[in-house]
Amino acid sequence: xxxxxxxxxxxxxxxxxxxxxxxxxxxxxxxxxxxxxxxxxxxxxxxxxxxxxxxxxxxxxxxxxxxxxxxxxxxxxxxxxxxxxxxxxxxxxxxxxxxxxxxxxxxxxxxxxxxxxxxxxxxxxxxxxxxxxxxxxxxxxxxxxxxxxxxxxxxxxxxxxxxxxxxxxxxxxxxxxxxxxxxx
Amino acid sequence: xxxxxxxxxxxxxxxxxxxxxxxxxxxxxxxxxxxxxxxxxxxxxxxxxxxxxxxxxxxxxxxxxxxxxxxxxxxxxxxxxxxxxxxxxxxxxxxxxxxxxxxxxxxxxxxxxxxxxxxxxxxxxxxxxxxxxxxxxxxxxxxxxxxxxxxxxxxxxxxxxxxxxxxxxxxxxxxxxxxxxxxxxxxxxxxxxxxxxxxxxxxxxxxxxxxxxxxxxxxxxxxxxxxxxxxxxxxxxxxxxxxxxx
Numbered sequence: 001x002x003x004x005x006x007x008x009x010x011x012x013x014x015x016x017x018x019x020x021x022x023x024x025x026x027x028x029x030x031x032x033x034x035x036x037x038x039x040x041x042x043x044x045x046x047x048x049x050x051x052x053x054x055x056x057x058x059x060x061x062x063x064x065x066x067x068x069x070x071x072x073x074x075x076x077x078x079x080x081x082x083x084x085x086x087x088x089x090x091x092x093x094x095x096x097x098x099x100x101x102x103x104x105x106x107x108x109x110x111x112x113x114x115x116x117x118x119x120x121x122x123x124x125x126x127x128x129x130x131x132x133x134x135x136x137x138x139x140x141x142x143x144x145x146x147x148x149x150x151x152x153x154x155x156x157x158x159x160x161x162x163x164x165x166x167x168x169x170x171x172x173x174x175x176x177x178x179x180x181x182x183x184x
Numbered sequence: 185x186x187x188x189x190x191x192x193x194x195x196x197x198x199x200x201x202x203x204x205x206x207x208x209x210x211x212x213x214x215x216x217x218x219x220x221x222x223x224x225x226x227x228x229x230x231x232x233x234x235x236x237x238x239x240x241x242x243x244x245x246x247x248x249x250x251x252x253x254x255x256x257x258x259x260x261x262x263x264x265x266x267x268x269x270x271x272x273x274x275x276x277x278x279x280x281x282x283x284x285x286x287x288x289x290x291x292x293x294x295x296x297x298x299x300x301x302x303x304x305x306x307x308x309x310x311x312x313x314x315x316x317x318x319x320x321x322x323x324x325x326x327x328x329x330x331x332x333x334x335x336x337x338x339x340x341x342x343x344x345x346x347x348x349x350x351x352x353x354x355x356x357x358x359x360x361x362x363x364x365x366x367x368x369x370x371x372x373x374x375x376x377x378x379x380x381x382x383x384x385x386x387x388x389x390x391x392x393x394x395x396x397x398x399x400x401x402x403x404x405x406x407x408x409x410x411x412x413x414x415x416x417x418x419x420x421x422x423x424x425x426x427x428x429x430x
Contacts, residue, residue, distance in 0.1 A: 044295050096379075097346060112406075129375065131354060139406040140266065140274040141301075142312070143292050145257060146407075147357030151371035159407040165295075172350070174375055 042141045044165035086184075089123055092171045093178040098133065101183070104167030109160040112139045116167065118148050119155035120183035128175025132183070135168040137161045150174060234309050234325040237265035237277040243320045244275055250408055252278075254418035256356040259341070259348035260285040261422075266408060267313075275313030277321075284339040286310045294335040302331035344429055351380055351425035355387060356414050362391045363399035380428040390417060 090101035107116055118134035131150040136158030138144050148156040148169065173179035234240060241249055244267045252264035255278065262285075264278040280286055284307050293312055297303060304311050304318045304327045311321050318331040341349075354376055361369035376383040402410040 042296070042298075096350075097343070098350065131350075131372075131375065133353070136407070137296075138408050138411075140268075140276070140408070141296055142276060143296060144407050144411070145292075145353070147354055147361070147372070149361070149368040149372045150354065150375040154368055154371070156365075156368075174379070 042161075042163050044163060087182045088184075089180060089182050090169065090171055091178060091180040092130065092173045094128070094173050094176065096172050096174065098131075098170040098172045101169045101171065104169075104183070106164065106166050107160060108164045109137070109162050112161050114160045114162070115157050116160045117155065117157050118167065118169065118183060119153075120148060120169065120171075120181045121153035123180040123182050126180045128173050128177045128179040130179045130181050131172050131174055132181065133170040134158050135170075137163040137165065145170070231322070231324060231326040234277075234279060234306075234321075237263050237279045237309070240277050240311065240321050240325065241265060241267060243324050244269070244317060246275075250412050252412055252415045254415045254422070255280075255289065256411070256414055256418055256421075257349055257353040258285065258289055259345040259352070259422075259425075269314075269317065273314050273317070275311055275317050275321075277309065277311045279309040281308070283307045284341075287336060287338045288341055290335045291338050297333045297335070299333060302333050303335065304328070304330035304332075347429045348422070348425045351376075351429060352418065352421050355380070355383055355421050355425065356417060358383075358387045359391055359395065359414060359417060360399055360403070360410070362387060363396040364403060380425065382424070382428070386420070386424050390420065 088102060088104050090099070092099040109116075116136060118132075120130075120132050122128075122130065129151050132148040132154055133145045134148045134156055136144050136146060138159050139161050141161055141163050144159060146156050146158045148154045169181075169183050171179070171181055171183075238249075238251065246267035247270045248268050250266045250268075252262065252266075255262035255264070258280075261281045262278055264276070267275045267277070269275065278286065278289065280289070286305050286307055286309050290303065290305060290310050293303065293310075297312070300314060301312060302315045302318060304322055306326065306328055311318055315331040321327070322330070354372065358369060358373055358376065361372060373384050373387060398413055399410065402413050
């Protein structure tokens, strides 16, 4: 109960800090000098404020100069992973058609070059191989689907940009039965 | 027999009167139109069909643009344009060949629409961008209603069309895996080769040192540049998929 109260206050505060910080972080960083630069974070309609949100350190630093990446003011804007943002399990029936997963964790991209790494593997005791597509956003915040491979496991780094949204995958069974994958 | 002849003659007479009436009313209408046109300023040209995305570029004043020769993830042929206007604003136009395709593809764009980024469309093309820019396109090209933040329901595509899109998507993606992720390429291409016999030969006939270099170079930049480059291979991949999907 006390934890829930804490979450009700802490999570919105964290998000607000991240969103405010993101705009100033991008302005400071200016990693992208093209006209196509998106100057502020775009919050997509499926972004969830009531669940764990994170932007990992590695991704955060990807578009910054070494000086900017070590700037304590910029680092202070980082949103750290919260507990509970683990793998998701999604299934697809036999037939080869692609099915959209449930929402994954929420992510905030801190600059236009931010990326997110997806990985997946077949769930234990599942023999039917899968093909997986992972969702990201290009630098104009339009949706892109990227192949995360076929077989028993796979992974891909997708562009995420200045976007606040949730991770999603599409998966299809490539075998003679349905399949289930665990994805992160 | 006699009755039939009388009836025929009766119809014949009626037809002559009908034809006269039609000509007379046509002449009256033409006169009314002529008077109206002469009395008022001539209206601007009527909106026309948009069949090539780059013909919309003229009304948008793009600072720079990215062109797409196809949609690698969808069965239908497409030509597209992403027009960058400065200040982070962009208009994306995608023109498809088959009726209904625009509505199917638009479903993926729905959750990125907002008051600042809206859509206009017909069932063959759509444009997503700031409403003010969309109005410029709408003034020149025939569209359904809009700009709007909402996407209409999509028609269903057939299982064959869906499979052709998936074939094209994964084969094209295999070009990237072959260039930068050989382990994943080996796993994926063996599945594709089972499902669409000849996939491995096709991809390995495409990927050479120049392609590897170009993919790596574009992966470092924005994803749109990579998509644009990969769309150039659709003329080889889509016919292959069409021949392999029953």
